[in-house]
Amino acid sequence: MNRLMRDPDNPWNPKTQVEITPQQFERQVLEWVKSSISSSSYDKITHQAIVPGQGGEYVIDIQVHLGLLKGASINILIECKHQRRSVERDEVLILEGKLRDTGAHKGILFATSGFQKGAISYAKAHGIATVTVINGSWLYETRSIDTIRLSLLSQS
Numbered sequence: 001m002n003r004l005m006r007d008p009d010n011p012w013n014p015k016t017q018v019e020i021t022p023q024q025f026e027r028q029v030l031e032w033v034k035s036s037i038s039s040s041s042y043d044k045i046t047h048q049a050i051v052p053g054q055g056g057e058y059v060i061d062i063q064v065h066l067g068l069l070k071g072a073s074i075n076i077l078i079e080c081k082h083q084r085r086s087v088e089r090d091e092v093l094i095l096e097g098k099l100r101d102t103g104a105h106k107g108i109l110f111a112t113s114g115f116q117k118g119a120i121s122y123a124k125a126h127g128i129a130t131v132t133v134i135n136g137s138w139l140y141e142t143r144s145i146d147t148i149r150l151s152l153l154s155q156s
Contacts, residue, residue, distance in 0.1 A: 025082040025133075026061050029110045033062060033078065043067045051077065053101035060098070075104040081111040087130070089118035096126045115141055 020028070030047050037045075049063035062078035079095055081087050087109060095107045108129040109115075115123070115130050120141050123130045130141040 020082070022080070022082040025110075025112060026080045029078065029080050029133075030062050033064060037064070037066070043073060051098075051102050051104075053098065053103075055101050058098050058102065074106065075102070076106045076108065077102070077104045078108045078110065081109060081113070083111075083113055086114045086116045087111045087119050088116050089122045092119045092122045092126075092128055092130070096122075096128060099128075 026047065030045070034045055043065040044063075045065075046063045047061070049060045051058045051060050051063055060077045061080045064076040064078065066074040066076065068074060077095065077098060079091075081091065092109060092115075095109060098104070099107045106127070106129070108131060109123070110131045110133055112133050114132050120130060122128075123141070129143050132141055
């Protein structure tokens with residue numbers, strides 16, 4: 001199979017794209033994020049956030065600051081991909097680079113056209129959540145760092 005083709009066996013890799021604009025998709029994801037977090041547990045959720053990094057500033061679709069233990073803060077960067085083709089590994093690699101450069105703790109990629117196998121493998125290895133959205137439903141392809149990798153690291 002051509003690596004740039006969607007995986008036809010994956011039911012979460014749609015043949016047709018959702019009929020909304022990229023901006024509407026971002027706003028929908030923003031509403032899902034807001035509704036999934038209690039207002040007392042987050043400090044700030046920002047749409048189109050300007051996030052400073054060592055290499056400059058980044059425009060991030062959604063940034064979430066979660067407050068813990070009355071002082072600690074968890075920084076989550078969320079990118080939304082509303083495009084005709086499946087998300088490629090390079091796009092996950094770019095988000096992982098932004099996480100490192102900004103010091104963010106977690107990255108999540110939402111996509112309307114699914115993810116290529118290489119993108120899912122890379123995301124799993126680097127703790128990036130990948131979420132496919134179809135007809136208003138969403139499915140995690142990956143959530144966090146692959147547990148096999150963690151067990152290998154702990155044995156070193």
